Amino acid sequence: MSDDEAARERRRRWRMVLGGPAEESLGKAEGRDGAMDSALSALYDQGGDGDSERSSRRSAGLGGSAPKVARWLGDIREYFPSTVVQVMQQDAIERLDLTRLLLEPEMLSAVEPDVHLVGTLLSLNRVMPDQTKDAARQVVRTVVEQLEKRIEQKTRAAVTGALNRAARINRPRHADIDWNRTIQANLKHYQAEHRTVIPERLIGYGRRTSAVQRDVVLCVDQSGSMAASVVFSGVFAAVLASMKSLRTSLVVFDTAVVDLTEQLEDPVEVLFGTQLGGGTDINRAIAYSQQLITRPRDSIFVLISDLYEGGVRDQMLRRVAEMTAAGVQVVVLLALSDEGAPAYDHENAAALAALGVPAFACTPDAFPDLMAAAIERRDLKAFAERFATERAL
Structure with missing residues (x-):
């Protein structure tokens, strides 16, 4: 030029x-x-x-x-x-x-269908005329199908791999031996003259089972500022619910609590079951979610909220402390979307961090890895810090 x-x-x-x-x-x-x-x-x-x-x-x-x-x-x-x-x-x-x-x-x-448009349509759901609802559902379904293509394969792979790793046993069959972990665990038994490791303890993956291995409860704030997070959460919940190794529940809330678990076969119906806007009672939502947790050490509770609590704050924090003490893996996400850092209640986030529950925003692309970390009971604070560093680069 x-x-x-x-x-x-x-x-x-x-x-x-x-x-x-x-x-x-x-x-x-x-x-x-x-x-x-x-x-x-x-x-x-x-x-x-x-x-x-x-x-x-x-x-x-x-x-x-x-x-x-x-x-x-x-x-x-x-x-x-x-x-x-x-x-x-x-x-x-x-x-x-x-x-x-x-x-x-x-x-x-x-x-042009996109996540933000879906959020707007969901906020208009209750006032939408009948002649518009079919067109609105088609817009929502188009976006849902796009999101499923984006997240389903990675979610299944990450969750299945984490479940397999979490099911390690110490007397595995030959085909089930995890050689990397076995070698690491037996390095002290290295035989220099033979130039090899003589393993005294084998570490392997558990045999695949059709039994439910983890219970997952997604508890999603449906206040107006959480629109994109509601859309992504509904699609993720439907994907997780389709996996037989997980028992997935979806709870949405504002000042009231709605259990949408029975609709998870169709994420479009899930999204139209939400009602964006209104106040926020996180304590009430957590109280309901606690009733769904019957196997604490095999359960993952994911709260997706900006933490602006309109209910009883002290009870909210006490309930989170009770769940963590019982062995529930608690995850708090300030947002589940592609946007940047959200507005949130810093005081409540700090209080949760003091309980050992870090609160951070997560993108949809990172959510499968987050679920894998939760299933394996890895340090979520370290995960959050690493994720923040990677986003900053």
């Missing part, structure tokens, strides 16, 4: 960033650039009508017109990659108050 071409490209990029106010100095956006500029203008600038005619200044012109919004949604899908489209859709919902328009089937057919 020549110097003149490079200079023109820089001007073009700056023009797209600055919009209409830069037209006098950087020139008018033409062709495809002009169409992209108009789509950005309709969302991010103020004033004007933002219609198909190119204006010299960007303008937030989507208004409340369903046809105009549908046309705009089609434009951004044509001009921008899907990851950018999802961000712009979420911004449009928040900045231009398009929530009402999402109750129209025509609008739902025009949007």
Whole structure:
């Protein structure tokens, strides 16, 4: 690329960033650039009508017109990659108050399905007209299927491997010997003259069994700020429930508690069984979850919440202490999503850490490894610190 071409490209990029106010100095956006500029203008600038005619200044012109919004949604899908489209859709919902328009089937057919859109639809579930619900379910099902493809294989592999490792026995059959662990445990019996290790103790994997090896209780905060976490939690719960070696329960809560375990065969039904918004009573949710735990040392309790407690804080902490003392592996996640660090109650997080239960945010891609660590009863504080370090790199 020549110097003149490079200079023109820089001007073009700056023009797209600055919009209409830069037209006098950087020139008018033409062709495809002009169409992209108009789509950005309709969302991010103020004033004007933002219609198909190119204006010299960007303008937030989507208004409340369903046809105009549908046309705009089609434009951004044509001009921008899907990851950018999802961000712009979420911004449009928040900045231009398009929530009402999402109750129209025509609008739902025009949007790009993603986790944030599903969260918005779930928050509208109770006010959604009947003629819209079928379209909304199709949007949710599309996202659920995408998430299942993303997480199912890794989750099954991580959990199955952890269960096998956790079932080690000391008198294994030859095919079940874990040679790496056996050699490590018998290095002191190394015979120099034979240049080999003579194992006095064999370590092996237990034989596979169809019996339930772990009970998992997912307890999920469904307050409005937890929308993405609710979506991912519902899909993970359905995947875990499909594994015969686990007995999985799903409990969602705000100020009330709802047990969705019976619906885990269909994650779409699980998500439509949630009700985003409302207050938070973590203590009540933990109290209900305690009733589901009948084998403490073989149980994993996963609380997914920003820890803003509207219930009785002291009782909440006491219940967590009771579970850990009984042998339950307790995991507290401040969020289960692809977003960055969430807002959360730092005081409650510190109190849980003092009980030996670290609270941290986890991405969906790391959740299978977290479950494997919990099954093997590894140090979750070390896991959280390593995960935070890896994300920072």
